[in-house]
Amino acid sequence: MRIAIIDDEKPARSELKYLIGLYEDEAEFTEISSGEEALEVLKKEAFDLLLIDMNLGDISGSALAYMARKKMPEAEIVFATALSTYAEKAFEVEALYYLLKPFSGEKVKQMLERYHVKKDRKEEEEEPKRKSFQKIPVTLDKKTLMVDLSEVVYIESQNRVCVIHTKNEDFEDHNTLNYYEERLKDKGFFRIQKSYIVNLRYVSEIAPWFHGTYSVKLSGQKEVVLPVSRKIIKELREELCI
Secondary structure (H helix, E strand, O other): OOOEEEEEOOHHHHHHHHHHHHHOOOOEEEEEOOOHHHHHHHHHHOOOOOEEEOOOOOHHHHHHHHHHHHHHOOOEEEEEEEEOOOHHHHOOOOOOOOEOOOOHHHHHHHHHHHHOOOOOOOHHHHHHHHHOOOEEEEEEEEEEEEEEHHEEEEOOOOOOOOEEEOOEOOOEOOHHHHHHHHHHHOOOEEEOOEEEEHHHEEEEEEOOOOOOEEEEEEOOOOEEEEOOHHHHHHHHHHHOOO
8 A cells, every 4th residue: 555644744744654554564655744745746656545634834735635636536535634624625525534633543543444445345346347357557658558468477566666567568657566466366466575466377487595485487587586475485386286
């Protein structure tokens, strides 16, 4: 889950980061200290969850939320503020939750539970469509390319972007590896390690590696050797029926 915490007070950002981290150990955080900075970041990066303070000093949190909603309609928005007078604004942008300062661990937990319930419901509704569709969209500049899944060899997380390696070329995309893992889990793809998802059709070799770990090689990728998490080597073997 990619999370942006937008607040001009560093202690508040740190507190939210800590509390969310108690329940989301794989969350990726981006801390943003002003509305102007947020506008620049949101032009370049995509997020699953935006936590926005209402008083940012330069831009109101509600105005930023409106702009974020247009830019990222799939992202969930949470107002995290000391004021309880903006509930109507939260309703207008279809905010997921309204967190009041000082933050409570229980309230943060409730917010995250609501996020996952909504996400799971949305995925259940989209599942039939996803299972029948054999392409994935990749944003390139201002264009969206539809890439055949049969061409995708592996996907890696690299410097806050995902690199999609196909048989002939590579693409960068701002969706998370968790996003691709969920989207591709029933289509012959497998997450072998926190930074890599492979197309099982291209796995050509599994071999012992360093310190009791394993690695995989992929057809058509002679120079590529990818690590396999020790915890999932058994599951990988089961997926490959070996």
